[in-house]
Amino acid sequence: MAQVIDGRAMARALSDETAARVAALVDRTGQPPALAVVLVGDDPASHVYVRRKISESRRVGITSIEHRLPVDCPQTELLALIDALNADAGVHGILIQLPLPAGIDAALVLDRIDPAKDVDGFHPVNVGRLSTGTGGLVPCTPLGIMKLLDSVIEDYRGLNAVVIGKSNIVGKPVAMLLLEREATVTVTHIETLNLPDIARKADIIVAAAGAPNLVRGYWVRPGAIVIDVGINRITRDDGSTQIVGDCATHELDHAKAVTPVPGGVGPMTIACLLSNTVLAAEKSEDA
Numbered sequence: 001m002a003q004v005i006d007g008r009a010m011a012r013a014l015s016d017e018t019a020a021r022v023a024a025l026v027d028r029t030g031q032p033p034a035l036a037v038v039l040v041g042d043d044p045a046s047h048v049y050v051r052r053k054i055s056e057s058r059r060v061g062i063t064s065i066e067h068r069l070p071v072d073c074p075q076t077e078l079l080a081l082i083d084a085l086n087a088d089a090g091v092h093g094i095l096i097q098l099p100l101p102a103g104i105d106a107a108l109v110l111d112r113i114d115p116a117k118d119v120d121g122f123h124p125v126n127v128g129r130l131s132t133g134t135g136g137l138v139p140c141t142p143l144g145i146m147k148l149l150d151s152v153i154e155d156y157r158g159l160n161a162v163v164i165g166k167s168n169i170v171g172k173p174v175a176m177l178l179l180e181r182e183a184t185v186t187v188t189h190i191e192t193l194n195l196p197d198i199a200r201k202a203d204i205i206v207a208a209a210g211a212p213n214l215v216r217g218y219w220v221r222p223g224a225i226v227i228d229v230g231i232n233r234i235t236r237d238d239g240s241t242q243i244v245g246d247c248a249t250h251e252l253d254h255a256k257a258v259t260p261v262p263g264g265v266g267p268m269t270i271a272c273l274l275s276n277t278v279l280a281a282e283k284s285e286d287a
Ligand SMILES: Nc1nc(=O)c2c([nH]1)NC[C@@H]1CN(c3ccc(C(=O)N[C@@H](CCC(=O)O)C(=O)O)cc3)C=[N+]21
Pocket: 048, 049, 052, 095, 096, 097, 098, 099, 120, 140, 141, 231, 243, 261, 262, 263, 264, 265, 266, 267, 269, 270
């Protein structure tokens, strides 16, 4: 049987550490870290995620401030809000929930965030720092993936890592982090030919394609480690809905370790958002 990596337990442990850092910060400065969460429009999944981010923030002592804007909000209004949050010394982290409504230029919006407050790590300055390995805030999902992998891997050197998906929020940044550990990294995507053959060479598979049951048992070599980043809401025959990942997990008994969905990468993403927020607040102390 493959080891099932418990993302909920690891997230809890990380958040306990974060809570201790928050308490120490409050002792030093008299002020808790503050996270601004900006939600534009009424995507139901985004609402669920934002609720969870805010309640987890409170649990560790981070003050979270939610800003809701209507779906037809003019871009200039969103940019003005970001300017105000950038200028507010009491705000340490800014998160713009994605996806943004059509008609808003997401790249322009992310460019506007002060890189020091960019707890998602999506600003070009942080993307650049990640690619040169020179500090900066690291995107939450890739950071969480590395912590999950670190629980089962000591030394990445010489390992083959195959990343499925080339998104800016998961595929590309996790490839950079794996490269930094000196794994041999292959990034694949929707146009990749012979994906099963490429995956079969992997010691580490990171599946972030957004396609349920994409990664089948025969794609995975015995002893490989499989990180399932997918969050797919599917409707069963009886009409009920279920969250599944990108991997046919029931076919992966021969893997060394797998992450479950739910309870794997998702909870770690939120725990890393909180640790990034405290990191941003700690760094602002010396500024
Ligand atoms: N600016 C921005 N930053 C993000 O980090 C960001 C975003 N926008 N937009 C959407 C995606 C998605 N995302 C998730 C976070 C937690 C779970 C999570 O906690 N999932 C649970 C429950 C799954 C469920 O029941 O929905 C689990 O996997 O166990 C899932 C997905 C963050 N994202």
